[in-house]
Amino acid sequence: MTQSSACTQAQRDQAIAWLLRLRETPTDPALRQAFTAWLTADPAHPDAYREAEAQWAWMEPFTRQSFAARDAALRYRAARNDVRRRRPAIWATAATVLLGLGWAVFxxxxxxxxxxxxxxxxxxxxxxxxxxxxxxxxxTDTEVRVRYNRNRR
Structure with a gap:
């Protein structure tokens, strides 16, 4: 598959985004109207969209095939690292507790x-x-230190 030189990579990326949006909600009239406006905004947009559709059609048969790399990718789930995601919350809680204790004491x-x-x-x-x-x-020649708190002086 060769890519046309009339389309920039940004236009191809936009065309792919439009293709995905239209496949997700094909009956949305506002989306259709926005897509039509995008198509007419630049003469290269229809070419970019046709390329995206052709690539999609070329890849479509692979969705029904089973091969090891695809099956492994579909089964893959990233390991949940809850401690790493909770670390900022833990630090914020510790800082809040220390700040509160410091204020209560001093x-x-x-x-x-x-x-x-x-x-x-x-x-x-x-x-x-x-x-x-x-x-x-x-x-004469005296010194006193006075300390106040809520209970006594």
């Missing part, structure tokens, strides 16, 4: 909370208003 309201350090140098006095509106007075 957030201001969490178990560990936030800590702040206040200090006064030698000869200084310092009054600090904490976030719960309590006051802390530091005298």
């Amino acid at each position: 957030s201001p309201q969490g178990w560990y909370g936030w800590s702040s350090t206040y200090s006064a140098g030698k000869g200084q006095r310092l009054t600090v208003t904490l976030s719960d509106d309590s006051h802390l007075e530091l005298n």
Whole structure:
């Protein structure tokens, strides 16, 4: 079978796609109308479609024959690798759990909370208003670390 030089490979591919669509739903009027529009859009399209039909007709007898390579191809089922397909979901779940635990432990309201350090140098006095509106007075050469969480300060 020789291919005509008037048709490009893209036109042949389009013709094959049209052939398959028309064989799948031959009575669809909208599809028929779109196909007719495609055929008239370029003078090479009818030639490309005739080539596709000829190739299909040439291959048709092979569908009824049985030979080892065809039978093996029809029986072939790719091995399902569920772990590989689920791997992104597993990582996303692990990241979500770790993020949630981190937020629960280290957030201001969490178990560990936030800590702040206040200090006064030698000869200084310092009054600090904490976030719960309590006051802390530091005298000379002192340091205090305050840690808040949801249960206590």
